[in-house]
Amino acid sequence: MSASADPGYDVVVLGGGYTGLVLSALLGAAGRHVAVLEQESELGGRARADHALGADLIHHPHAVLLGFADVMPLRHELRSVGLRWAVPVAQHALAFADGRPAVVLHRRDHLRMTHDSIAAVSRADATLLVEILQRSETLSIAVGRLLVTAPDLDTVVRHLDAVHAVYSGLPLPSSVEATAIELITTAFVSPEVQSLLLALAHEFGGDPFAPGSAIGFLGVVAWQIGRRAVPIGGMGSVVAAIRAVAAHAGADLFTDARVVGLIREEGRVAGAVCADGRIISAPSIVSTLGEVATHELAEIPAEPARTLGTTSVLRQHLVLDAPLRLASERATTDRAVQTFFGWDEPTEMLDRLAMIGRGAFPAPGGALLRPTIADATQRPREGDLLLVDSTFPGVQTLSGEEIEGIGRYLSAATWSRLRDYAGGSEPRLLAGHVAPPGRGDRQIRLRPGVEHYRTSVPGLWRAGAGVHPGGGVHGGSAAIVAGLLSER
Ligand SMILES: Cc1cc2nc3c(=O)[nH]c(=O)nc-3n(C[C@H](O)[C@H](O)[C@H](O)COP(=O)(O)OP(=O)(O)OC[C@H]3O[C@@H](n4cnc5c(N)ncnc54)[C@H](O)[C@@H]3O)c2cc1C
16 A cells, blocks of 8 residues: 555554554554554565565475464454464474484374373483373463563563473472573483473473573463464465454555664654655554664663573475475374474584584574375475474674575585484475574563563554564563553
8 A cells, every 4th residue: 555645643653564554453453543564565574475486485494383372462353354274283293313202292272192202211301200190180260461561570470470380299300590591400311201392392482591591481381382273375364364353453564665663753753764765653653673773763871771582483394305204204194293303313403502502503403394294285387395493692693695695505414414303304405595584583671561562662563573572473472552642
């Protein structure tokens, strides 16, 4: 839509990624007149899907799975406009290069299968893990609340109390300072289970070395295990659905609208200036562009605040000429939507985390994602499409050219490592692609409560991956900021 006439809005949202779209849908539903300004010719940001790898291949440079489908804001509205998702039975696996059977955690309604898979390596671990998963089920309301609530002391204490009550009586470290690593390596005995849980702690919960991360593991990570959802048609379908919900709520969604500056009147924000000279005015502006870009636009100095996490995830696409089978898969039902490879022993995982902490690039390894097992529309007509997510130290500071250079090495190295895990089948790598991570991913600045979302400029707010509850396609920060602005 073109923005030739500016009717004056109640709120202008900078960025038409998932956060911006949820925000506009919620504010529109609350009766606010909202404009979303997106610099690209398409909406969706890091939740966008395209066909860059070929007309018959859905390409997900970034987000591919939903982690909070059960509790995320607007889930019912998304369903009502036709969005569907599948939750694969086999969820998270750890594969082994020596052919040992994979350890597989299954969907929430298949805890018996999880138990049997873990019991093959340790009966005690199977009993404890299933008990933790069963008890974590009762945290759904608490996790859902955490997702849409500013993180003030009250909220945190309430969640900690809920977590303590849920797991009381289990043989787990009780100190609030305990780390996830301590929890996993003392409560579980088999190296296979330890490696898999460390991988999940890192993947879902951030830094497992951080004091207090044991409670984070029990309170948030354990709840997420077994809930990975594959949107049918790919993440692009989620964007199409939220776009429809936002448009239905009356939001004006502008593409090709790169914001280059903000207008201030008497100290307050009053509008946004686009690269082509258009001015879109509103007394409130919410930026989803990340801390650095927002501060640049508003010409305010970066605030000295502690940054949490300097890691970022690189997404690789590997196109093969035939399906990949892993030697350590027991049967086709064990083809998990997320299979970790590259750390057959817990020490390999800990070494990797330590290297990342020192800013060094570790050997290839990561999470192999296979949305195609749950959604045939994402399957290539021939061959196989693998998605591999690997964490690296702060690659968001690298230029596109540098990422491309790393990508050339990384695709070949990752494929070479993955072949150590392939059993019998010998597919050839036809193409490898590495997507740049995007600025601001996984960086959260610590601030209490509403200060997370407010900037020093009256009327200018922040939302998105750089504020609580952080990155992910869930719209949590959008719900919080929409709540704050609807109060006004
Ligand atoms: C490799 C990788 C894999 C991931 N996998 C998953 C996953 O499987 N599941 C999951 O839930 N999450 C995943 N995430 C995280 C998730 O993709 C992001 O946290 C989420 O999509 C961020 O949404 P957002 O709207 O906050 O930001 P963005 O999607 O980054 O949106 C910001 C928008 O602002 C626009 N913009 C920037 N500057 C301007 C400007 N000056 N003017 C106008 N517009 C501008 C951008 O073009 C963009 O569209 C992954 C992230 C990465 C990097």
